[in-house]
Amino acid sequence: MAILIDTSVIADLERARQPLDPIRAAFAPGAALCQQCRRSRTPAGVELADSASQRTRRATFVEAVLLQIAVLPFGVQEARVHARTAADLRRVGIAVGAHDLQIAATALAHDLPMVTANPTEFGQIPGLRVISTRTGGS
Numbered sequence: 001m002a003i004l005i006d007t008s009v010i011a012d013l014e015r016a017r018q019p020l021d022p023i024r025a026a027f028a029p030g031a032a033l034c035q036q037c038r039r040s041r042t043p044a045g046v047e048l049a050d051s052a053s054q055r056t057r058r059a060t061f062v063e064a065v066l067l068q069i070a071v072l073p074f075g076v077q078e079a080r081v082h083a084r085t086a087a088d089l090r091r092v093g094i095a096v097g098a099h100d101l102q103i104a105a106t107a108l109a110h111d112l113p114m115v116t117a118n119p120t121e122f123g124q125i126p127g128l129r130v131i132s133t134r135t136g137g138s
Helices: 007-015 020-027 035-047 052-066 076-091 098-109
Strands: 003-005 031-034 070-072 114-116 130-132
Touching (some): 007 052, 035 052, 076 098
8 A cells, every 4th residue: 555654654753663574564655745745844853853863864764765665746736736725724713834834735636545653733734635653633
């Protein structure tokens, strides 16, 4: 089954210092990451490390994981879904973070379920299939 992976999942795996082989198996085949996550959000987590050694460990881990995951574009189709979803949420007074909304729009545009450690935020988005990595999540 193809899935879209939220950066929260990668961050949790890194924090738990998981070995890469089981991660490779879990992400294959059909796992994807949205382009915005690869280009900005995931590297930002590396830069927020508390020390140079932690930054190096995170960077090594993240790059190894990202080599295993296809990257989906954020193009015209995704932008249209983003605009429609943002407008729908705004009409009913639901606030979702800008980055999370881009990730969700990518999942919706490609009709993919989303694996996340943040089911509360993503669970507010109509039509988005959320698979939680946290106990008690959606």
